[in-house]
Amino acid sequence: MITIESLTLQRGPLRLLDDASLTLHSGQKVGLLGTNGAGKSSLFALLRGELEPDAGSCSLPADWRIAHMRQEIENLDRLAVDYVLDGDLRLRDIQHRLQQAEAQQAAEQLGSLYGELESHDGFTADSRARTLLAGLGFSSEQCDRPVGDFSGGWRMRLNLAQALMRPSDLLLLDEPTNHLDLDAILWLEDWLRSYPGTLLLISHDRDFLDAVVEHIVHVEGQKLNLYRGGYSQFERTRAERLAQQQSAFEKQQAQREHMQAYIARFRAQATKARQAQSRLKALERMEELGPAHIDSPFSFSFREATNQSTPLLDLDKGQLGYTGNSILANVKLQLAPGARIGLLGPNGAGKSTLIKSLTGDLPLIGGELKTGEHLAIGYFAQHQLDSLDPDASPLLHLARLAPDEREQTLRNFLGGFAFQGDRIDQAVEHFSGGEKARLALALIAWQKPNLLLLDEPTNHLDMEMRHALTIALQAFEGAMLLVSHDRALIRDTTDELWLVADGKVDTYNDDLDSYTRWLAQFRQQQAAAAQPESNSAPKVDAKAQRRAAAEHRQRLAPLKKAADKLEQQLAGANEEHTQIETELGDPSVYEASNKDLLKQLLARQASCQQRIAELEEAWLQAHEELDELQAALADE
Secondary structure: OEEEEEEEEEEOOEEEEEEEEEEEOOOOEEEEEOOOOOOHHHHHHHHOOOOOOOEEEEEOOOOOOEEEOOOOOOOOOOEHHHHHHOOOHHHHHHHHHHHHHHHHOOHHHHHHHHHHHHHOOHHHHHHHHHHHHHHOOOOHHHHOOEHHHOOHHHHHHHHHHHHHHOOOOEEEEEOOOOOOOHHHHHHHHHHHHOOOOEEEEEOOOHHHHHHHOOEEEEEEOOEEEEEEOOHHHHHHHHHHHHOOOHHHHHHHHHHHHHHHHHHHHHHHHOOOOHHHHHHHHHHHHHHHHHHHHOOOOOOOOOOOOOOOOOOOEEEEEEEEEEOOEEEEEEEEEEEOOOOEEEEEOOOOOOHHHHHHHHHOOOOOOEEEEEEOOOOOEEEEOHHHHHHOOOOOOHHHHHHHHOOOOOHHHHHHHHHOOOOOHHHHHOOHHHOOHHHHHHHHHHHHHHOOOOEEEEEOOOOOOOHHHHHHHHHHHHHOOOEEEEEOOOHHHHHHHOOEEEEEEOOEEEEEOOOHHHHHHHHHHHHHHHHHHOOOOHHHOOOOOHHHHHHHHHHHHHHHHHHHHHHHHHHHHHHHHHHHHHHHHHHHOOHHHHOHHHHHHHHHHHHHHHHHHHHHHHHHHHHHHHHHHHHHHHHHHHOO
């Protein structure tokens, strides 16, 4: 249990928390929300023991093992898989003592150490590390490359894999999805849902939070406010409270009118596609949740383009990629004003390649790209943040684009992106990633684009800025092509989905939920294709094979019986878990008088989840053995 009582936390002259209290129970999965600078990362540092309270207390069990995602990497010569294995400190300690014992030829000590290694699952550690890396998008070849070979974003993935590799009772993750694509995010969701410990997660991805966490802690007004449910439930609860304020209500009405106008335009355009209905529901949900964002510091729009061309872009028989490495072939597409397209596809399939080719940054290998006379592209990609002048302020960046514009007009425009006060005149050299991303978007919005090509625009953006960007994109009258791991942004701003896979670009006539299932099947097909050919196996003596088959028959019956028993136990455990969840859904359980009952229910829930995970693993292993035995019998 994590217990925070009357906590005051101060960084320099800034008071982050004042008389804040919070109790989190073992096994809970919690999202930590709050504006930038509210104290989320400082709270993580406090839990890790790197900060001391200025007043009050913060306590957690002394024997808890804590894992967190580091933000830096020192040893660039370390192989990626070894770097991930370094996260398991006890494993490395056992291995180090084994090396010493082997050098000293201490036979008795070696036996003890090998037993310790086996009890720690040390013999499967390398395989588990490679599985983590594969889930986060690394190929088999990349696992054995030095850390220094990878870009900054991929190094952050290595830090995430190292944190997941470390056995822990408390896992602290600060924006783990920032450098992940949708494939890796879906894999991470599955991994975190099965994580048996306590999870504290800072994230600005609403779909990710809804999929993983069961509670939200909102850092607001120097307090820690606990909400039951995922992010969507938090928004609803907070919106109901904020809507009671008159000023909030008035701003909500203005936003609702804007949303209704957009929905009307959307209904007029959308016809039969399933994702159209899904997106309409999302817009209706956003209308309902609008008040939760009435205190947002962001309010902006993309300035309307002076001229339009029809079409804006026309690509015929496009062959895209790099010299000697064609990634997409025979691509035919046309972008007209008003097109709103989300690009889907597995990692490395060519989504970014397509956007770079349309901007002209990547020359075509073959085919023809025609551009409209009045084409004005607004292009956002992460590498553009590095192209900002580090010595120039936000105001100077914009003034260079509009030298004849009044300074106050520029200041007002940048104010919509929360560049105000002294910050608007400070050099961007020491800006955060989120501030640089906001500035890059501001420069695009000012230049009156009629085609937006956006490659992961929400990286580093907090929840309020993502919401403001969604509103601005909905009101944008030009065409848009969007690559994003933020499913809410895709769902709420696009009318059409395209799938980039197997060297092709095709229209995807289903919705995002169906895409996640398609992606799972795609992964399975890739894994099956990577299996070695069966004809490469050595030949087995026929007589020996018959003897082995007879032995398999004797083993088959008890193994099947054991698998059936595990299945019954698993069904019972799932039924118990459902009953516990039902009891936890009763609001009266959270009253002060039921504190002991709540503690018992949460302990039962954690124990039940652990038992389900163990039973599922045992059941899967039993069926794998059954499949192997049955395959052997079939070959007799």
